[in-house]
Amino acid sequence: MVTPLHLAFDITSVAISTALPGIAWALLFVVAWRYPSFAESLGLGRRTFWLLLPGALLASFALLPIARVYGDVLAVSVAGAGFPLAVGLLALDRLAPPLRRSAARLIGPLAAETALLLAVVLFSDAGDLRGLVHSSGLGAWGTELALVVLLAAAFTALVVAALGTTGPDGRAIGGILALTSGVLVLTFAGAQAVPGVGIVETFPYFLLPPFLGGVVAAFLARHLFPGKEAFALPMAFLAGSWGVVLGADVLWEPPLYGSGPGGVYAIGGAGVLDLVYLSGFVGLLGAWLSHRLLRRSLAPLGVPLPAAPPSPATQLREAYARGVEGALNPSLAASASAGRAAALQAHRLLGRPSGDPARPWDGLAVPGWVVSDQANLDSVALRGSDEPREALRAYVTARALVALGSAIGRPRFASVTQRLVAFILDLVLLGAAGGGVFLVVVLATPGDLDAVLASTALNAAVYAFVGVALLYFSLAELWYGATLGKKLLGIEVRDRALNRVGGVGAFVRNAPLLPAMTLYSLGLSVGIAVALRGLASSASLPAVGVLAGTLAVLALTLFIVVGIGLLGLIGIGTMVATTDRQRVGDLWAGTWVVRRLSAPAAPPPPPLGAVRYG
Numbered sequence: 001m002v003t004p005l006h007l008a009f010d011i012t013s014v015a016i017s018t019a020l021p022g023i024a025w026a027l028l029f030v031v032a033w034r035y036p037s038f039a040e041s042l043g044l045g046r047r048t049f050w051l052l053l054p055g056a057l058l059a060s061f062a063l064l065p066i067a068r069v070y071g072d073v074l075a076v077s078v079a080g081a082g083f084p085l086a087v088g089l090l091a092l093d094r095l096a097p098p099l100r101r102s103a104a105r106l107i108g109p110l111a112a113e114t115a116l117l118l119a120v121v122l123f124s125d126a127g128d129l130r131g132l133v134h135s136s137g138l139g140a141w142g143t144e145l146a147l148v149v150l151l152a153a154a155f156t157a158l159v160v161a162a163l164g165t166t167g168p169d170g171r172a173i174g175g176i177l178a179l180t181s182g183v184l185v186l187t188f189a190g191a192q193a194v195p196g197v198g199i200v201e202t203f204p205y206f207l208l209p210p211f212l213g214g215v216v217a218a219f220l221a222r223h224l225f226p227g228k229e230a231f232a233l234p235m236a237f238l239a240g241s242w243g244v245v246l247g248a249d250v251l252w253e254p255p256l257y258g259s260g261p262g263g264v265y266a267i268g269g270a271g272v273l274d275l276v277y278l279s280g281f282v283g284l285l286g287a288w289l290s291h292r293l294l295r296r297s298l299a300p301l302g303v304p305l306p307a308a309p310p311s312p313a314t315q316l317r318e319a320y321a322r323g324v325e326g327a328l329n330p331s332l333a334a335s336a337s338a339g340r341a342a343a344l345q346a347h348r349l350l351g352r353p354s355g356d357p358a359r360p361w362d363g364l365a366v367p368g369w370v371v372s373d374q375a376n377l378d379s380v381a382l383r384g385s386d387e388p389r390e391a392l393r394a395y396v397t398a399r400a401l402v403a404l405g406s407a408i409g410r411p412r413f414a415s416v417t418q419r420l421v422a423f424i425l426d427l428v429l430l431g432a433a434g435g436g437v438f439l440v441v442v443l444a445t446p447g448d449l450d451a452v453l454a455s456t457a458l459n460a461a462v463y464a465f466v467g468v469a470l471l472y473f474s475l476a477e478l479w480y481g482a483t484l485g486k487k488l489l490g491i492e493v494r495d496r497a498l499n500r501v502g503g504v505g506a507f508v509r510n511a512p513l514l515p516a517m518t519l520y521s522l523g524l525s526v527g528i529a530v531a532l533r534g535l536a537s538s539a540s541l542p543a544v545g546v547l548a549g550t551l552a553v554l555a556l557t558l559f560i561v562v563g564i565g566l567l568g569l570i571g572i573g574t575m576v577a578t579t580d581r582q583r584v585g586d587l588w589a590g591t592w593v594v595r596r597l598s599a600p601a602a603p604p605p606p607p608l609g610a611v612r613y614g
Contacts, residue, residue: 012203013203016203016204017203020281021278023281023285024278024281024284027281027285027288028044028052028053028281028284029049029053031044031288032044032045032046032048033046035298038230038298038300038301040300041300041301042094042230042231042234043087043091043093043234044087044284047502047504047508047589047590048087048504050508050511050588051083051087051504051507051508052083052084052087054511055508055511056079056080056271056272056277057079057271057272058079058511058514058515059077059078059082059083059466059470059511059514060079060271060272061463061466061514061518062077062078062082062467062469062470062517063075063076063077063078063264063266063460063464063466063467064078064082064464064467065264065460065464071262072456073262073265073456073457073460074266074267075264075265075266075269075460075463076266076267076268077266077269077271078467078470079271079272080266080267080269080270080273080276080277081245081249081267081276082268083277083507084237084276084277084279084280085241086503086507087237087241087280087504088234088237088238088241088280089103089238089242090503090504091235091237091238092106094231094234094301094302095172095176095225095231095234095235096169097303102173105163105173106173106177106180109155109177110181110242112155113152113155113156113184114184114246114251116151116155117148117151117184117188117251118250118251118254120144120147120151121252122254145188148188148251149185152181152184156178156181159174159177160175160177160178163177171224175223175224175235176235176238176239179213179216179220179239180213180238180239180242181243182213182216182239182243183209183210183212183213183240183242183279183283184242184243184244184246184247184251186208186209186212186243187201187209187244187247187248188247188251188252190202190205190206190208190209191248191251191252193252199248199252199275201248201275207282209240209243209244209247210241210243210279210280210282210286211282211283211285212286213236213239213240213243213283214232214236214240214282214283214286214289215287215289215290217233217236217239218232218236218286218287218290218291220232220235221235229291229296229297230291230296230297230298231301232287232291233284233287233288235287236283236287237281237283237284237287239283240279240280240281240282240283240284241279241280243279244275244276244279245267245276248275248276249267249276250267253265262456263456264456264460266463308495308496308590309341309345311341312338312341312342312345312405312406313402313579315334315335315337315338315341316335316338316395316398316399316402318334318338319331319332319334319394319395319398320395323392328387328390328391329381329384331394331395332380332381332385332394335377335381335391335394335395335398336374336377336380336381336398338399339373339374339397339398339401339402340360340374341402341405342401342402342404343360343401343405344360345405345409345496346364346405346408346409347360347364348409348497348498349412349498349594350364350408350409350412351597352364359371359374360374361374365408366404366408370401370404373397373400373401376397377397377398377401380394381394406580410579410581412594412597413580413581413592413593413595414489414491414581416572416575416581418491418595419489419491419581420568420572421485421489422483422485422489422491423568424485425484425489426472426483426484426485426486427520427564429485430465430468430469430517430520434461434465434468434469434521434524435524437461437465438458438529441455441457442458442528442529442532442533443532444457445457445458448533449529449530449533452533453526453529462521463521465524465525466517466521469520469521470507470511470517473506474510477501477506478503478506481494481500481501490596491594492593493506494591494593494594495589495591496591498594501589505589505590505591508585508588508589509585509588509589509591511588512571512584512585512588513585515567516564516567516568519559519560519563519564520560520564523556523557523559523560524556524560526556527553527556527557530553530556570583571583571584580592581593
């Protein structure tokens with residue numbers, strides 16, 4: 001019998017669980033957009049938002065297989081585990097730089113502790129441990145949990161004491177380790193493995209470990225990061241995501257292996273609804289609320305990050321918005337800034353030094369009136385004005401300067417044709433590699449076409465293709481500035497300062513490609529399976545089998561071409577519509593695709609139709 005209390009509890013549980021991703025995204029959005037400099041200094045800026053919200057949604061079908069266990073395939077979901085774990089780990093570069101050293105000092109002890117606890121879980125029914133269970137009077141589960149708690153506490157205490165002797169950074173890593181270990185143990189205590197379902201925790205317990213971790217982080221930060229207490233936020237995100245993945249997925253996953261028909265077990269497999277994904281946000285929420293209740297500062301922390309060059313279009317929109325609001329002096333300042341930003345951007349794109357900041361258009365092939373108009377803009381912005389007509393005149397002048405600067409720098413941007421050809425070359429490369437893997441899997445899988453399509457190996461390969469494609473595009477642009485296709489076309493990916501794109505930016509930029517990669521993977525794998533097994537299954541009627549197989553392969557090829565083509569039209573449309581030829585991923589990541597320069601190029605002449613305003 002279902003009582004009203006039980007019904008209300010179930011409704012509340014479903015409502016909160018459903019709303020939790022939205023709450024998490026809203027929190028990160030508020031922090032990243034309302035306090036942009038503060039958020040960037042913590043590693044939780046706007047690129048992180050784009051990675052963890054639309055990026056994770058688009059990466060729902062991307063998996064990275066890591067092992068085969070008892071006929072099952074163990075994989076990591078890029079969306080549900082890869083992205084949040086990476087964001088947490090990258091926060092170490094702000095908490096205790098440099099990242100490589102800090103990551104090794106944290107991951108090494110965490111791996112050793114998890115291996116020790118996993119041994120307890122796996123061998124709790126063996127020999128001496130069985131006798132310990134009977135003598136403890138706690139039962140099998142109580143004894144196992146007690147051992148996990150004691151071993152985790154002892155191990156963590158020893159490592160924290162050792163790290164504490166290495167200086168402030170060592171103490172910071174020790175505090176993060178202790179917090180993560182605490183979340184790990186609490187998560188393990190409340191989780192359980194359900195064959196056919198996965199790893200589950202009950203409401204509201206699953207919220208407590210990461211949330212309490214965030215609250216504790218807010219108090220620990222005062223001792224670990226004196227004067228920089230806001231570092232509690234990334235610390236809570238790291239401890240929440242890593243503690244939950246180790247305490248739930250790693251320690252509870254083994255009982256699921258071999259418990260039924262072979263399948264793919266993915267850490268973070270529920271994507272944006274997975275506990276691993278959500279726990280970092282829940283920890284962040286606990287730390288944020290505590291930070292605000294304690295009335296701590298929201299000033300940027302740590303070593304100042306290099307500021308991104310101002311976008312002329314953004315400055316121009318700011319000038320217009322301030323003018324509409326009646327804030328005339330800020331509008332004048334934004335108009336002058338837009339003109340200077342346009343000149344500086346043209347210098348960067350041409351590979352030329354910017355020269356005198358007071359005369360930003362010097363060195364560019366522009367008429368003399370351009371230099372004069374910029375000087376007039378700077379002068380009126382400096383003295384200010386309460387005349388709306390003056391603000392309008394400044395805005396119109398700045399708009400002309402921005403258009404001129406864009407025309408001068410535009411030839412440096414890769415053309416739509418270049419980018420399209422480069423992408424097709426990359427698709428051919430990925431298709432050759434992935435097709436080879438699909439071919440081997442199909443040939444090695446016994447049974448007819450239905451058996452091949454339902455096999456664990458082929459399904460794992462389909463998911464893996466999407467994950468590997470993301471790694472190919474992102475890591476190639478991170479490490480080399482370009483994929484192979486872009487290298488062959490002489491183009492490369494850069495940020496607005498024309499530097500190499502960073503890790504988060506590279507993955508954010510390429511996340512919109514994942515729907516196309518999913519279609520490519522499905523069409524290619526099924527096409528190869530049909531071509532090989534579809535024909536074989538029709539051996540009694542070879543002519544019919546050849547015809548049916550050929551038609552099926554052609555249909556799947558059309559599926560790939562049309563599917564990727566329709567998605568590609570979105571990218572082409574945004575490149576045509578934006579002055580810097582940016583697709584959606586470029587807009588999210590703040591990146592350009594430019595022609596590679598071997599030497600500074602001569603500036604092109606200004607457009608013949610340039611008209612003087614102001």
